[in-house]
Structure formats: structure tokens, C-alpha cells
Amino acid sequence: MTIETPYLLFLGDAHDPLAAKVAQGIRDWRPDYAVGQFRMEGCRADMKLPDMTLAEAKAAGAKTLVIGVANRGGVISPEWKKVLVTALEEGFDLASGLHNLLRDEEDLAAVARATGRKLHDVRVPSVKYPIANGEKRRGKRCLAVGTDCSVGKMYTALAMEREMHARGMKASFRATGQTGILITGGGVPLDAVIADFMAGAVEWLSPDNDPDHWDLIEGQGSLFHVSYSGVTMALIHGGQPDALILCHEPTRQHMRGLPGYGLPSLEDLRDLALQLARVGNPDCKVVGISVNTAAMSEEEAKTYLAGVEKRMGLPAVDPYRHGAARLVDALAQV
């Protein structure tokens, strides 16, 4: 599944800017993909892109209408439907990461069939993945692993990719979640893959490449998060990373969604992830630490990062605050 670019970003009637997280991700990380935005009455999100009608976007070359906003109550409203059906009629494919699938809407499915357009529901795999064979692939791979879920793994990988491209390095962000897939137009929705094929899906996602090419594989879950650790394990063993980045959010009180579970230390994460990664790649190294310091003042963040850096002997940065340059410096040494 590859989603055809460029996109028209559908912001619908977003009730606040946060609801348009997917659109914001595309705007931030793949601005070239976004020719414009489509906003309905009452929309409170704004990507600072040209507002376009479907016809204007078509004329500007847009191929896919991407639903860049969460819907309310898991229902695709009649108002949305009108736009989506018209978009199909006008020759757009549709792409969505909504829980309720486009393909399950009878009208959208029928119009897509009649017009020959594609409905990309990125929450469900569209590929029959193989069972992992564990064979060494050419090229290099970096994986972000976290002390917990939602600590900035995707952001870290995207920030590193951008920095690497700016330096003329060969690098590809490899999406493993819905948002990442919509941002970049392809990937594996790993949490929806059948257990036996998880590691194989990651191998499929990160095939042989040039010896100096880096795949930046989007991490998921955490080895220490009992709900999702199996997915993280498959990323480590299917990904065969040469380099690991440790990701952390220092103000979190307990594992996300698990009030009874404290967070591991960065040292625990380093030791466990490295041991597991070396099963698949004995040369794997931990090269740096990415800390989400959003909840800290600039001063607190600097002090915290300096402390981690000293303690762990590895570059520790918040890529959102300070850029990913030092993480890329470390990667370039591998």
C-alpha cells in the first residue's frame, strides 16, 4: 500500500487544533505532500496552508484526500460524507486512520468501486506479510525504544531523518503506526498485524538497501509496557537495528494506562533492549538518548539532560527543543 501524493488535507469541522494531529504531522514532516487544506464550517484547526475546494486541489495536482482529523464519537458524519463522496467522484483517493473504516461505509465503498478510486484504511494491513527469516539485510537500521509508550519515538525518528537529509545522508523514516503511515504515505500498521507475522512485517518494511543507507524505524510500545511489549519485541527482532535510541519522558508518574506500573530507568531500558537486539544483530549499539522535556522549563530541561548525559555517557537531547543534530552525529559514528 502506497498512498499517492500530494495530498489535500481534510480538516473537517475539527473542534480544536489538537484533533488535527495527523494533518499537523504531515504539515510538519512532509510539507511537500500538502498542497492545501479543506476546512468545513466551524473548523478550528488551521495548518496555514491554502484553503482549497476539491476542484482547486485537483487542479493543483492533489491525488489523495487525507483525513487529517479525528472524528467525534467514531461516526463519519453526513457532513463529512458529502465531501468524501464528492472527492471520490472528482478522482481523489481517500486515506484515513480512523477506527471506523472507510471501507465499512457502504456508500463510500460503492462510490470507490464505481469510480475506480482507492480507500486507504491505514489501521488495517493491506499486505500478506511473511514470517521473519532473521537473515541479515544490507544497509543500516536505527530503532527508537522507549521507557514507556508515547514518549516521542516517532518524533525522534522523523527529526533525525530530517537532519540526515539536510546533511545529504541517505535515510528513510519507516512508519509502523497509523499517524506515521499517513504522514509518509506508507508503512506497516504493526499493532494490527497478526502475531506470527509481526517480525516478518518489520523485515518487509526495512529491506536490503545501500550500505550507507539508514532506515529510521518508528518504535512502538515499550519492552516494559505489559500491554504492548510483544509489539516492541517484534520491532527489535525484525528490525535488526544497528543502533538504538533510548526515549524517555521524565515527569511521567506511571506507565501509560497502567497505574500500578512504575517506569523503568534509562539504564534498565538500555541493558534490556541491547541484550535483546544483540540476538538479531550482535553489533547493535545504544547511541543516544531522546528526552521529551515538554513538561519542564528550559532550565530544568538543560539540567536534566546534562545529568542524564553524564550518568549514561551518551548524548542526551530533546530533539523538539534542541534538534536532532547530536543524535545524528552519534549515528554517523556507527
Add this chain to the structure above:
Amino acid sequence: MTIETPYLLFLGDAHDPLAAKVAQGIRDWRPDYAVGQFRMEGCRADMKLPDMTLAEAKAAGAKTLVIGVANRGGVISPEWKKVLVTALEEGFDLASGLHNLLRDEEDLAAVARATGRKLHDVRVPSVKYPIANGEKRRGKRCLAVGTDCSVGKMYTALAMEREMHARGMKASFRATGQTGILITGGGVPLDAVIADFMAGAVEWLSPDNDPDHWDLIEGQGSLFHVSYSGVTMALIHGGQPDALILCHEPTRQHMRGLPGYGLPSLEDLRDLALQLARVGNPDCKVVGISVNTAAMSEEEAKTYLAGVEKRMGLPAVDPYRHGAARLVDALAQV
């Protein structure tokens, strides 16, 4: 999904006794479930059960015809079909672990609908499992983990269950694979569960129970097997085991299906599995070692087991050769 017992075991035209592995498992571990066997012309397997027609089995109380034999070439032959269709007409449910699903056979599906009978395809989940919540459940749990796949984890758990029942202990084997599900009539086909729900499926499989009750959860894969390690991880974190049994096959040259991968040591397995298990259950202990010594002479096996026992300071037995009593002794101490 619970398969109604007792069973009539369908051996079909098994070309050799090994093809009837599922039937043999039921015969060995749930003899009360098997009222008889149904053999077709040319069948070379024999469970030493009464040969019965469908009518005789019905009269003897059989509720489900279990396909206890692998088919050839992944096709359900016309000869099998005749028996299966007649069985549905006679009021039997059908249960199968075949790769090609009963439900995908139009004739079987139609007859099952018309007669109100059930088709149990145990390779595919029939339950919408929750996401794991990591909450502590009452009762105790034992999980077998292996240095590799197919080292005797299911056999170990079933042998322990039998020994525990003989001692009047409360114990339930909890199946996580197709063969185990067919043997015991229920369970979770974990390798076919969607990634996000693996650990939740294991929680579902092993709910609250009496404080002195043991679930013996069937292990899958290996933490060191890069193709399937994610499944093993979900068992460890969803299972919250109080006790681990380490399983090993000492003559294996490389990880099953992965020629480039050597086996870990029992010490490696102990340390890694225990560390991971303690994320979900800080009191987890490794209590014993189960070694598949089928490829060794009696003398070699005894010497090997004595060596492991001394080295590891844990009871080390081959439950097939010497019974599971010493593993259960160890469990009873937890």
C-alpha cells in the same frame, strides 16, 4: 469458543501414525474426551479406541467430530467431505486445526448453517480479546518458556497438570496453540491474534481463580527466536507467571528454522525470562527445568540432567521419560 465434548476422533486416511498428532494428543491427555475413532479405508493410524460409525458414536454420546489428522496438500478431499457433511447432518459439530478452514468450504458452511451445527476452526480466534490491563489476578500461574520453539513446552505443561490432578491439586492447562486447543476443547490461538491484543488474550485465558489454583499456561515460541519472540513476550507479560519452567532440547544445532542462529544457554534463558516476568509479577521465580532428551540414550540423558541440575541448582527432568513429579514438587513450594 468451547468445543463440546466428548469427541469422535476422525483419523481419515492418515498415511502414517505421525499425521494423527492431534488425535494422539487427545488420546494421551484427555482420554475421557474420546469415545471412539473414525477411520477410512487405508488409514494407517490407530489410537486403540473403538472404531465407530457416526451413528454408533452419536449413540455413545459424542458431540463433536474432531479432525485429528493432517490433510495432504492443504485440500479437504471429496472422501473427507462426505464424512464431514454426513457428520453435520447427524448432529455433530466439527472441530479442526487445519490451515484451510472448514468455514471456507462452501458446502460445509452451508450444511452447518442449515443444521445449526458449529464449525470450530481453532486456527482463528473467535473472541474479541481486550487490551491487557496488567492488573493482578487471584490464583497462581506457571508458564513454560523455551530456549527455542518446539522443545516440549506443551508436553511439559500437560504432564504437570496430570501429576497435579493425581495429587488432588487444583490445576488447569491453558492452551495457546491449535493442538492444545483441540486436546482440551478451548484456549487462545495466540499466533493468530492481532498484535495489540496478544497480552490481553492471555489475561482473558487465565482469569481470577482460587488462591491455590494453578493455571499451566502453554508456552509458544522463544524469547530468542526472532520470528516469534513477540508472542513469547506477550505470554510472559499477559500471563503474569508466579513460576517459570525452562524448556530445552540439548541436541539442537541451531534455532528452529533459523540456520544462522545458535541456541541460548539455559542460564541466558533463566536470566532474561525472569527479568521480563518480574515486570508483571515481581515475585516470579524459576522453579525447574524440563529437558527433551528424546535424542539421547537413557544413560546420556541421566548424565546430562544431573549436570544441568548441579549447574543451575534447580530440578531438571525429562517429563516424558521420568514424569513431572519433581517439577510439581518444586511448584508446590511456590
